[in-house]
Amino acid sequence: MSDAVAPAILIEGARKAYKPIVGTPARDAVHDVTIRVAPGTIHGLLGPNGAGKTTTLKMLLGLVRPTAGTFSILGQDSTRPAGRRDVGFMPEQPYFPQHLTATQALRLYALLSGVPRAEIPGRIAALLERVGLSGRERTRLDAFSRGMLQRLGIAQALINDPRVVVLDEPASGLDPVGQRDVRNLMLSLRDAGVTVLLSSHQLSEVETVCDDVTIMNAGRVAAEGDLDDLLNVAGHTSIRARGLGEELPPAVAVHAGSVAASGGVWVFSVPDEAVRAVVDAIDDAGGAVVSVSPMRDSLEDYFARMLAETVTEGGAR
Amino acid sequence: MRDRVLPIAFGVVADSLRRKVLYIVLVFAALLAFAIPALPDYGLGVEAAVFREVALALAYVTALVLTLSLAANRVPSEVERRTVYNVVAKGVSRWEYLVGTWLGVVLVVGAGLAAFTVVEQIVGLVTYGEPMWRLWQGAFATWLEMGVIAAFAVAISAVAGPVVVVTASLAALFIGHARSTLLGGEGALGLQPFVPSLDAFNVVNPVAHGQGVPPLYLASMVVVFCGLAGVSLIVGGALFSRRDL
Numbered sequence: 001m002s003d004a005v006a007p008a009i010l011i012e013g014a015r016k017a018y019k020p021i022v023g024t025p026a027r028d029a030v031h032d033v034t035i036r037v038a039p040g041t042i043h044g045l046l047g048p049n050g051a052g053k054t055t056t057l058k059m060l061l062g063l064v065r066p067t068a069g070t071f072s073i074l075g076q077d078s079t080r081p082a083g084r085r086d087v088g089f090m091p092e093q094p095y096f097p098q099h100l101t102a103t104q105a106l107r108l109y110a111l112l113s114g115v116p117r118a119e120i121p122g123r124i125a126a127l128l129e130r131v132g133l134s135g136r137e138r139t140r141l142d143a144f145s146r147g148m149l150q151r152l153g154i155a156q157a158l159i160n161d162p163r164v165v166v167l168d169e170p171a172s173g174l175d176p177v178g179q180r181d182v183r184n185l186m187l188s189l190r191d192a193g194v195t196v197l198l199s200s201h202q203l204s205e206v207e208t209v210c211d212d213v214t215i216m217n218a219g220r221v222a223a224e225g226d227l228d229d230l231l232n233v234a235g236h237t238s239i240r241a242r243g244l245g246e247e248l249p250p251a252v253a254v255h256a257g258s259v260a261a262s263g264g265v266w267v268f269s270v271p272d273e274a275v276r277a278v279v280d281a282i283d284d285a286g287g288a289v290v291s292v293s294p295m296r297d298s299l300e301d302y303f304a305r306m307l308a309e310t311v312t313e314g315g316a317r
Numbered sequence: 318m319r320d321r322v323l324p325i326a327f328g329v330v331a332d333s334l335r336r337k338v339l340y341i342v343l344v345f346a347a348l349l350a351f352a353i354p355a356l357p358d359y360g361l362g363v364e365a366a367v368f369r370e371v372a373l374a375l376a377y378v379t380a381l382v383l384t385l386s387l388a389a390n391r392v393p394s395e396v397e398r399r400t401v402y403n404v405v406a407k408g409v410s411r412w413e414y415l416v417g418t419w420l421g422v423v424l425v426v427g428a429g430l431a432a433f434t435v436v437e438q439i440v441g442l443v444t445y446g447e448p449m450w451r452l453w454q455g456a457f458a459t460w461l462e463m464g465v466i467a468a469f470a471v472a473i474s475a476v477a478g479p480v481v482v483v484t485a486s487l488a489a490l491f492i493g494h495a496r497s498t499l500l501g502g503e504g505a506l507g508l509q510p511f512v513p514s515l516d517a518f519n520v521v522n523p524v525a526h527g528q529g530v531p532p533l534y535l536a537s538m539v540v541v542f543c544g545l546a547g548v549s550l551i552v553g554g555a556l557f558s559r560r561d562l
Contacts, residue, residue, distance in 0.1 A: 061406045063562040085408035095399045097328065099335050111324040112407045156403055166406075 008195035009037035014069035044210035088162035094153030113160035203299035236295035251281035329421020370525035388470035412554030462518035468546035472553025
């Protein structure tokens with residue numbers, strides 16, 4: 001991100017310490033977290049459970065009092081109510097007053113957001129259509145499924161036509177079609193110049209839509225930047241091949257690591273400098289190369305490695 | 318501010334109107350109102366005055382039950398169910414949220430008191446042949462006092478659960494009406510200005526046995542109401558703003 005561009009979201013030195021219960025040490029849920037989100041981008045906030053993602057978002061949105069740090073959205077202090085008026089937020093598992101209908105709930109949030117009364121009916125109709133809830137305008141929310149509530153949560157986050165949207169696990173509880181719809185929605189928001197901060201566990205979701213990511217672990221920023229740069233394993237290439245029989249040819253096996261086979265397709269990694277020799281060896285053995293690509297960690301593997309490092313560091317201390 | 322407080326208040330009203338407790342309390346109170354003329358005190362020959370006194374007491378208890386049942390759990394349940402997230406994240410100040418909640422409770426209690434006073438008037442008219450308009454003065458005083466109690470309850474509920482809220486509110490009610498008893502001793506009289514009193518809202522005698530409440534006194538009750546409710550809501554807002562949601 002260019003330093004010349006003022007970030008749409010800026011979190012600097014965020015810290016949240018919970019007071020100790022008598023006899024226990026104080027605990028930092030979030031420690032010295034700094035996140036910069038460029039305007040008009042989708043920024044992923046990733047991390048395992050308990051990493052501090054939601055606490056960070058809550059501090060940004062004034063739901064939790066920070067112990068330290070500064071938080072701004074579009075240049076305004078977002079811990080103050082006035083600094084959140086141009087923001088849409090969808091919490092993880094959004095809850096609504098159950099006695100309201102979808103229209104009544106969106107009307108309430110539109111009024112609270114300061115949407116002009118004359119514009120409210122049109123916005124509600126358009127948003128319900130956009131999130132796939134057309135025809136449910138008069139359905140009471142206690143009759144909504146979890147997926148429908150999730151869709152309504154997205155609609156309420158967008159009711160004030162915000163320039164910044166914060167989404168906490170937006171695809172949670174949605175079926176595959178719903179997850180695809182959410183991804184497309186985020187992309188269309190970005191196309192419209194809206195900045196999106198997305199907290200998620202789902203690698204596929206993050207990989208598809210995010211321009212940059214911040215990975216948190218144990219309350220700290222573990223890594224940040226482009227997801228490809230973070231997950232690519234330097235110096236190794238992943239090769240997929242078929243037609244190699246029950247065992248890898250010796251000329252391939254000598255270089256191959258992380259070997260897996262399924263349905264006649266072999267997947268393994270080799271050092272970059274051995275790629276040419278391995279491809280030739282596959283040809284010589286009568287096999288066919290399906291793909292050659294930079295070797296990449298799965299996010300799950302990345303997390304697992306981070307957690308292991310955290311445990312090791314904790315043990316060393 | 319108004320654009321954010323009023324939608325919250327109307328949300329509380331809409332939610333309250335679907336709660337069975339509201340109707341059960343009102344129906345039960347109305348049935349008791351019809352039973353007042355059967356009380357044994359009527360042998361004393363001051364039937365209408367005694368009816369007004371008991372009716373005021375009944376209205377007071379009804380309003381108190383409504384106030385505590387609506388105010389004690391509203392904020393804690395919204396925090397627990399996280400519905401408050403969508404509100405606060407929209408740029409609504411926490412004090413605006415509390416004031417809106419309080420206002421909604423006050424409106425519902427006012428509507429309940431009004432309905433109950435109409436029932437009392439009907440019973441009074443049918444039984445004694447007089448409309449008993451002064452009961453509205455009593456209802457107004459009760460409504461103001463319940464507004465203060467609701468403000469106190471909402472303020473406490475910003476940091477405590479419903480059991481603590483109800484207990485604290487009843488304690489405040491007791492202390493508020495027992496200032497002269499608690500601090501009646503010569504040495505303690507100096508403390509009286511520091512203990513808020515709810516006695517200003519006690520208009521039973523002029524309504525039940527006298528000529529009604531003078532307009533200036535009614536106005537002074539409004540001043541006391543604004544002061545006590547305002548202080549409670551300011552303290553509640555300060556407490557709530559420090560709370561992690």
